[in-house]
Amino acid sequence: MASDSDDRSSAALSTEERRWLERVRAAGSLSQLREITGTDTDHDAYIEAKPTWERLRGRELGTPTPAEGLPGDRVVVDSQPFHVHGVTHADAEPEREFLRTHVSQFLDRNAEVHCEQGIRPMYFEDFDGVSEADDYRWAMHHCRRLDISSHIDGLIEETFDEESHGVTGNIRSAASQFREVAYSLIESGADVYGKTFAAALGDTASTFLMDHEHLATGEDFTSHELSKAAAENPEKLVELQQYYNCAFLPQPLEREWLRRHDHELELFTHARNERIAAWALYHTDDAPVHLIVGAAHQPGVCYYLRAYRDDEWDYGEFELVP
Incomplete structure (x- = not known):
């Protein structure tokens, strides 16, 4: 069952820590983040804020608990619930069966179900x-x-015809493929060297293999491990979702950072959160809505749904693309 993304338990945080989180949430640019962190450059502000945000968000959210039903976050817009469910979309049979069971129940209750592009032909064709x-x-x-x-x-x-399913193909760069192989090798060595050593080596590999762009897209050893575990055991999806809910700064900050380093990658990652939210809002009737997206997109889609609810963002005239 999706939890309300506005239900934040901050009892474990000090007043100063809660205020820091709220100031970062309200920051609309890296220059504003620089004022909060007191750093000399926008680059330093982003680098310094990321681990602090992740640590405080983890304490704010608390330990993830097993979900009843399909885990996710809920945003209520004008009394209409939007449930955003982050998945691995690893094309794994356990996840396929898990999702199909829950989505069948959603449809039986006359709810609307929309997917990130590429997930429908994978699981719900x-x-x-x-x-x-x-x-x-x-x-x-x-x-x-x-x-x-x-x-x-x-x-x-280049084609997105239904017959081609091209969007489900490999969109990783050669560097991303190398990173995937490296993490797999580290994981396989855990039986020899132990989990603690493998985790430490994974963190080191993340540091050396991640460039500016991957720092902003959450591609590291932890996400690799959590995604693989959740694909085989969907009850662990809640842990993967929790990871991404802590890993990313608010969308304006992540998007500006990535856009400065690689505009194309920003369009293909964080910017799609805005499009998915706009799609759901434009195509909805009055029924409850369930969005099935990659787990890395869940926080961003929720961000735009909340911003729409609070009159802080609007998709305007829905853009039709060829």
């Missing part, structure tokens, strides 16, 4: 009641409009 957003198509459209020099040409098929 025969579910007529499940729709798919156009977030990848939207991101590619904007990359071409901005004439951004692409470093992923050839890794994403």
Whole structure:
């Protein structure tokens, strides 16, 4: 069952720590974050704020508890509940069975179900009641409009026809593939050297293998481990969701940071959160809504749903893309 994303337990935090979190939540730019951290540059502000945010958010949220039903966060917009469920989308059979069981129940209760693009053909191709957003198509459209020099040409098929399922293909760069192999090797060595050693080595590998872009997209050894565990045992999805709820700063900060370093990657990662939220808001009727997205997108989609509810963001006229 989705928890209310506004239900924050801050009893374990001091007044100063709670105030720090609220100031960061209210920051709309890295320059404002620099004022909060007292650092000399926007770069230093982002680097310094990330671990503090993660630590305090972890204490604020508390230990994740097993969920009844499909875990996720809930945002209520004008009395209408939007449930955002982060998944691994690893195309694993345990996750497939788990999701299909719960989504069938949602549909039986006349709820709406929308997916991040690529998830429907993976898990729900025969579910007529499940729709798919156009977030990848939207991101590619904007990359071409901005004439951004692409470093992923050839890794994403240019067509998004239903028959091709191209969006479910490999969109990782060569560096990302190398990182995946490295983490797998570290994991396999745990039986020889022990879990503690493997975790420490994984953290070290994350430091050396992650560049500016990957720092902002949450691709590290911890997420690799949690995703693999949740794909095989979906009851662990709540732990993966908790990780991402702590790992990312609020969307304006993450998006500005990544946009400065790689505009294309920003469009294909955090910017799609905005598109998925807009898609759900535009296509909804009055029924409860369930959004099935990659776990890394759950915090960002919730951010935009809350911002829409609080009149802090609006998708305006819904953009139709070719």
